[in-house]
Every structure is written in structure tokens, then in C-alpha cells.
Amino acid sequence: MNISVLTPDKEIFEGEITSVKVPGVGGQFEVLANHAAVVSALGSGEVRLLKTGGEKMTFKIEKGFIEVLNNKVSLLVQGVTEQ
Amino acid sequence: MGANLKEVRERISSVKSTQQITKAMKMVSAAKLRKAQNAITQMRPYADKLNEMLMNILSNLEGDAGTSFGTEREIENAAVVVVTSTRGLCGAFNTNIVKEASRVIEERFAEHRRNKKLTIYFIGKKGFDGMKKKFADVEFNQEHQDLFQDLSFDNIATVSQMLMDSFEDKKYDNIVVCYARFKNAATTIPMADQFLPVPKIEIDDADLKQEEKEKTTGKADYIFEPSKKELLDHLIPSILQTKFQKYLLDTHASEHGARMTAMSKATDNAEDLIKELKITYNKARQEAITKELSEIVGGAAALESA
Numbered sequence: 001m002n003i004s005v006l007t008p009d010k011e012i013f014e015g016e017i018t019s020v021k022v023p024g025v026g027g028q029f030e031v032l033a034n035h036a037a038v039v040s041a042l043g044s045g046e047v048r049l050l051k052t053g054g055e056k057m058t059f060k061i062e063k064g065f066i067e068v069l070n071n072k073v074s075l076l077v078q079g080v081t082e083q
Numbered sequence: 084m085g086a087n088l089k090e091v092r093e094r095i096s097s098v099k100s101t102q103q104i105t106k107a108m109k110m111v112s113a114a115k116l117r118k119a120q121n122a123i124t125q126m127r128p129y130a131d132k133l134n135e136m137l138m139n140i141l142s143n144l145e146g147d148a149g150t151s152f153g154t155e156r157e158i159e160n161a162a163v164v165v166v167t168s169t170r171g172l173c174g175a176f177n178t179n180i181v182k183e184a185s186r187v188i189e190e191r192f193a194e195h196r197r198n199k200k201l202t203i204y205f206i207g208k209k210g211f212d213g214m215k216k217k218f219a220d221v222e223f224n225q226e227h228q229d230l231f232q233d234l235s236f237d238n239i240a241t242v243s244q245m246l247m248d249s250f251e252d253k254k255y256d257n258i259v260v261c262y263a264r265f266k267n268a269a270t271t272i273p274m275a276d277q278f279l280p281v282p283k284i285e286i287d288d289a290d291l292k293q294e295e296k297e298k299t300t301g302k303a304d305y306i307f308e309p310s311k312k313e314l315l316d317h318l319i320p321s322i323l324q325t326k327f328q329k330y331l332l333d334t335h336a337s338e339h340g341a342r343m344t345a346m347s348k349a350t351d352n353a354e355d356l357i358k359e360l361k362i363t364y365n366k367a368r369q370e371a372i373t374k375e376l377s378e379i380v381g382g383a384a385a386l387e388s389a
Contacts, residue, residue, distance in 0.1 A: 006129040008236035008325060009122075025317070026309050039136055040308035041317035065318065067136055069305075074132050078321070079237055 102353035176341035243327035271337035
């Protein structure tokens, strides 16, 4: 599935992933392929992307939102600190 | 005649060096303008997606979408945020924003001004310079004057957050932002926009239908987490912060656009001036030569006849 990770300043990642783990305000959850359509607010915590090639990408965020629709994930994040 | 020649020569060289400076400033502004425009473009996907989410929620939400930021209340305390540049040499750019701010204050907050219930926030130094005399009786806040030094979202969000907090704490009941909307390098529009309370969020029916038509094919029932209402409470501040960011980025781009135009005009004017001065110089030179020649001829004739 495809993801685009956007901050207000720029796009930090766009590409194919197999899964993404995000810190929802109601608890951490993971999105895999064919996930149901969801819109959720995110709290502070760690985001983990597993890219299709097996490469991992992790960063911390302060807050944000995630939208999943038809295997297309939009991740809007604020206060990103790379790790 | 000789002294005049020298004078003109000196003026030409001084205008030429001024022209070099304005030319350099024009090019610097052009580069900065490109960067500033880039920043606006890079923010757009984020802002668009946020709005899309908002529309999504609102179209799925029954009943009122009211949030605390949208509540109109009796205006007791008001704040005006004046966003200008910190540097000059950009034509009437800052003057226009100051004018717009003054108009808003006189039209909407004259009474608050009399009752000392008005605060003016300055972002960028020129706003303060332009308003300190005329509005000497109003309370000024220059804490965030240097905000332009770091235009990253996180930095600017501290200010927008502060404004939102003071709105929620009822410190201010109405916040207006005066800035320059960026249209293109030559045109910037001074604007006064009500930042808070948010004008009621209404979805245009035609718009909504259009959007729904587009989406019916792939539109699934979203799971909203947490509830739609709570989600809105998270979403609205982010949208407001993005909006505030846009004010600053717009003004920033406008500033460089205005300076580029001003400097370009100055360079052209210098060019015209140099042309004129050169004609004057050549005329004076020719005059001197003619005079000298006629003196020599006259002298030779006098010798011959003698």
C-alpha cells in the first residue's frame, strides 16, 4: 500500500510500505494492507514504517492525523524529530 | 566649464554604483522570493489534506459542528496582529498593510481603543515603526516581532497556539490578522482577516454534492477515532495553525515580491538617469571643445593679420 507522510513544512516520505504503526490518541495501532477506511487523531509517540523492501523508518511525532482509504495512507504529522 | 564636466562625471559614477546595489538587491529578492513561494507550495498538500479530512468529518456529522473556536461572543477585548516585513526598501508594501490595519481598527475597534481594550501584536518591525505614532495610546506587544527569522511551522505554531489559548481563556474575544496576501511578484493584496472566532464552518451544498459524486465510487464508511467530535477538537487547532502559517508565508513571499519590483523600478530609473546625465556630459564636453577650437582659430587669425 502507498503512504505519504506530510509535515506542514514538507513531504518527508512517499512510497510503498507493508505496514505502519502509529500512536493513536486512544492507543497505538498498526495499519496493514486492506485496512478498513479510518480517520484518526494521533498523540505523541513513535511512528514506524516498514517499507516494501524490508527497510524500516522510525521517527517521533508530537501529534498528527492518519487517514486510510483504499490502501492509500495519508499521515499528517507535526513536531517530527528524526531518530 | 571644466568644473561642470567633472561634476557630471561624478554624478554618473555615483548613480552607477547605486544602480549596481539596486540590481544586486533585485536579484537577491528574486532568489528569496522563489524560496518563499516554494515554502507555500510545500505546505499546500498538508493543508489540502487537512481540509479534506475536515470536510469528510463534517459531511458525516449530524447536527452542529460547533467548536469553542467558532463561538461568537460579545467583544470586550480585541487583538489585532499586524504582520509586516522587518526591512524596508520594498515600496509601499508595509505602508499598505499599516493602512489596512488602521482602517480595521478605526472601523471595528474604535470603541475598544477608547476603552483601552485593544492590543496590537507586531510581527515584523516595520508595522511598529508605522503605527507607533498614530496609535501611541494603544497597548503594543512586540514579543514576537522577530518571528520571521525562523519560519518553520513549529516555531510559528507557538504564536498561533498562544493566540488560540488567549481566545479560549477569554483574554481576547476577537482576533484580526492584517497581512499581505501573495498573488504574484507584482501584486500583493493587503488583507485583514478574522482569525478568531472562526467564521462558521459551512459546507457549500453544491460543493458537497460535487465531492460526493466524485467519491461515491470509492467512498467507504470511515471509522472515526476517537469520536467525530473529539477528532474535530484535534483537527480544528491544526487547521488554525496552518492558516496562521499561511498568513506569514504569504506576507514573506509578498515582501520579497514587493522588494523585487521596487528594486527593479529603481534600477530602471537609474538607467534613465544615467542616459540623461551622459547626454548632458557629452553636450558640455562638445561645448568645451568647440570653444577651445574657436579660440585657437581666432588666435591664429589674429596672428596672421598682425
